[in-house]
Amino acid sequence: MTHDDTRTIRIGSGQGFWGDDLEAPVRQVHDGPLDYLMMDYLAEVTMSIMQKQRSRRPEAGFARDFPPLMERIFEACVEKGVRVVTNAGGVNPEGCGAELVEAGRAAGVAGKARVGVVTGDGLMDRLDDLLEAGHELRHMETGEPLSTVRDRVQSANAYIGAGPIVEALEAGADVVVTGRSTDTALTYAPMMYEFGWSPDDHHRLAHGVVAGHINECGAQASGGNALVDWWTMPSMERVGFPLIEAHPDGSFVVTKHDGTGGRVSRPVVTEQLLYEMGDPSDYITPDVVADLTGLELEEVGPDRVRVTGVRGQPATDFLKVSIAYSDGYKAVGTLVYAWPDAAAKARSAERILRARLDRLGLTFDEIRCELVGWNATHGHLAGSPPADIPEVQFRFAVRSRDRDAVERFTREIAPLVLTGPPSVTGFAGGRPRAQEIMAFWPALLRKEAVRPHLNVEILEV
C-alpha cells in the first residue's frame, strides 16, 4: 500500500439507523464516485432487541435487512471497487457474515469478494467472569455496581474502535461486518487504513471522528430533519446522503452526489455536529478524544463544506459498555376528543382514569398524561390550550415493575369511550400493549479485558 499525500477517499453514508431509507445505499453506489459505503444500524435499544431475537432463533440477532440489501448492490460494489463497512452484525456478526456470503453468491460475485467478520465485542457470555475478576461495571451516572441488576441483564457489549476493521480491510475484505463498533469508527477506519494513520495521529484521527459523527445519521447531515430554512430544502424525495471526501492530512469535505436532493451547507452541517453533543472539547471514542471547539467549517462550493481545526488527545484506557437490563413494563393508551371543548374533555378523562386506577388499587412507578395537539412536546411552554382547539389526542401512559398492574391498565382505556366525557373517537387501534422495558446501564471497562477477545475472520464468497 502506498500513501500518496494528494489522494482523496470518498466515504458515503448509506444508513443512519436500522429502518432508514432502503434506497439510499443503492443511490450512493450508483449515483456517483465512491470508495467506501458505511452503514450504521445500531442504536442502544437495537442491541437488546437483537439479543431477544437471537434467544428465540440462534441464527438471528443481526440487521436482517442488510444481506438482501447487499444482494442488490454487491455486484456494483465489486465492479466499482466500493468497500462496505457496517455494524449490521449486531449480536451475531458470524450469522450476518454467513448470510452475506449467500447473498454474494446469489448476486453473482462468487470467487470475487471477501467478507470480513469482526467479533469479540459481546460480553454476555463472560459477564460473570468479568465481575468475578473485579470489573464492577459501575453505572456511569449513579455509580452503582452492575451486581445490583445482574440477574436482569439482557445484553452486554463493548463499544469497540477501528482496530479490527482496519485489520479486516488489510486482509482484503470487501465487506466488513461488525457487532457493536462505534458509529464513528465505521467512517474513520477506512481513513486509517487508506492513509496509514497510526493510533498516535491524534489530530487526524479526531478529524475522522468528526467525519464519522457527520456520516452516522444519514441524511440528517444533508438536509433531512434540518430546521434551518427547511421549507427551501430542494427535492427531498430523492435526498442525497452525505459523503466525506477525506484527505491524508485529516481535513475533509462533506458533500453528496451531484443531482441528488437535499443540501450540504454550513448551517445544515452545524446542526448535525450538535446532535447528541456533550462537552465539545471532550468527545470520547475508543481510539482518540476529539476536541471540536476549534473546528472550522467553510463552504467551498455548492453542497461542499470543508472541515478543519479538530484537535485530538490520546484515547483513554477504557471502552464504554452498553448493557441492557429488564426494568419493568409500560403501556400507552390513546383516544381522540373533538370540538367543542376538546382539551377540557380530555383533562376530565385524565382525572376519571387516574381515580379509577386508584380505586382498583393499582400502583405505578409513573403515570403520565399528555394531550397531543397541545402539550405533548413542549409541556407548560405551550401555554393554555386555545379555547377553540379543534381536537386533541389523549395519551395516557403508565410504568410499573408489576406486569399485572400494567396489563390491568390496558383494559381501562376502551371503557372511557362509553363511561367518560363525550365526543370521543379514535380507538380503532385496539387495546394498548404491555411492553417490557429494556433500560440502559452505561459503564466503562478496561480495554485489556476486551482486546484479546477481538477477532477478524475472512470468508470467501
Added chain:
Amino acid sequence: MPTIQLVDLAHARSGDKGDTANVGVIAYDPRDWELLRETLTEERVKDHFGEMVKGEVERYELPNLHALNFMLHGALGGGGTVSLMTDAQGKVFSTALLRMEVEVSDEVARRARGRGRVPAEFDPAAPVEP
C-alpha cells in the same frame, strides 16, 4: 426594548444521552452570537424549562460555529426506553427552547423578526426545486 422569540435569532438541533437531552443553538446571523452568549445563561435556560428539566443545565460554547450547546439533565423521564414521554429521545427540546422571549435592539428586531418561521407564501403541496 422590543422582544422577539429566540426562534427568529437561532436554529437548533437536539438529541439524547440517557436521561439528558442536549440542545445546540446556532445563531442565524454571526452578529447575534454575542447576544446569544449573554442572554442564554445556564440559569435563564433552566428557568425557561422549569419543571421539564429536573437536574442541572450545563452550557458549552462553540465560538467558531456561533453555537452554544446545552445539556439538560433529568429531562427525559428516565431516558429512551424507560420514558413515558412522546418525546422520549428529546428530539424537539430544541424548538421548545426557541420559544424563549428575548429582548433585543430595534435594529435586531427589524432584521430578525420572522426569520425562523415558514413564509406565508410557502405552498407545502408544491415541489421545491434546487
